[in-house]
Amino acid sequence: MAVFVLDKRKKPLMPCSEKRARQLLERGRAVVHRMYPFTIRLRDRVGGALQPLEVRIDPGSKSTGVAVVRKDAETDTVLHLAQIDHRGAKIRKDLQARAAFRRRRRGANLRYRAPRFDNRRRSDGWLAPSLQHRVDTTVSDVAKLRRLAPVASIAQELVRFDMQALETPEISGVEYQQGALAGYEVREYLLEKWGRCCAYCGAEGVPLQVEHIRARALGGSNRVSNLTLACGPCNQAKGAQPVEVFLARDPARLARLLAQAKRPLRDAAAVNSTRWALKTALEARFGPVRVFSGGRTKWNRSRLGVPKSHAIDAACVGEVEALRGWDAPTLVLRCTGRGSHCRTRLDRFGFPRGVLTRSKTAFGFRTGDMVRAEVPAGARAGAHVGRVAIRATGSFNIQTAAGVVQGVSHRHCRLLQRGDGYGYSFLARSA
């Protein structure tokens, strides 16, 4: 895994290897600038030769993959893999709780009054706070990477499948004409259109095969409107039968299937508003963003024979000839927020529970700081690295990659990095 390098004036230089960073630190030529992602700062150098790097993003609803890649003539070298674990569900829950408190308070003190204004109109680009959070954390991570590395371009996976390419395959270059990439776009399209389940039995979470509704043997075409997805057993059982015969015992499903098959392409292309909002936000801050389809990402991944993960998917976004260094560990940024103003926790019935201290600092630590604890003896003996949750007693909890370690004394803790709204950990190297 590469180490980010800054010059004396905190301007980004080319990332270096772990070995090189160790040498620089041992010789006193560099200091540690930041732990997560690991960054060193040279004490004696200003400026240096730079190659353009690319940040690649694969936005997801629960996790977003981010990769920093150096593009060489033939090969792309992965320098940094990260995965942002969003907390949209937590934000949604918090806002629902707030709305419930407000509703109760209003009902308690005020008789019903008909609404006098329509002040509930949302502006055009409005996203729910839980979705806006996904955009904001991703943009802020890209901004951070731009401060640590010479990032010249940004590539983002925008849509699941490339609709224009499905409709007019001849415009989109040699990969489409040879049919390999087109197959992936069709598959992504069908997954979206048929809801990721078998069209004949509704099975979910099983391998799905592309299936001709009107069999090829009966003169059915290869057009996407004649294609659906079926599980292995259904595909076998149907064979070349007409769909009306195969589903004769389930007329409701047959009617649904035929109606769904006729739906035009455009309806199935559920526009993912968060992905578009992310593109808009990135372009507003950093200039043009190159966008690609999920079909292409999948095609790259299977062609290059790399495993699936959020971060590696991000590295596979765009035109990739060959990929090197994808087996590095992935830095996981778990969005945690920076705590709350509220000093009263409630149990699930709304009654106050426990007492929180007025001060958010205890023994020099704050909840959210990344610490390393070396416990010399006892049940928790050993080294623990993670995000700390403080207690006024000085007996802290540490959220490590393996789980929570409870009751570690503040005397064993050493600060690694101040809390910044994320809990950091690493995913092991991919096989």
Ligand SMILES: [Zn+2]
């Ligand atoms: Zn089935």
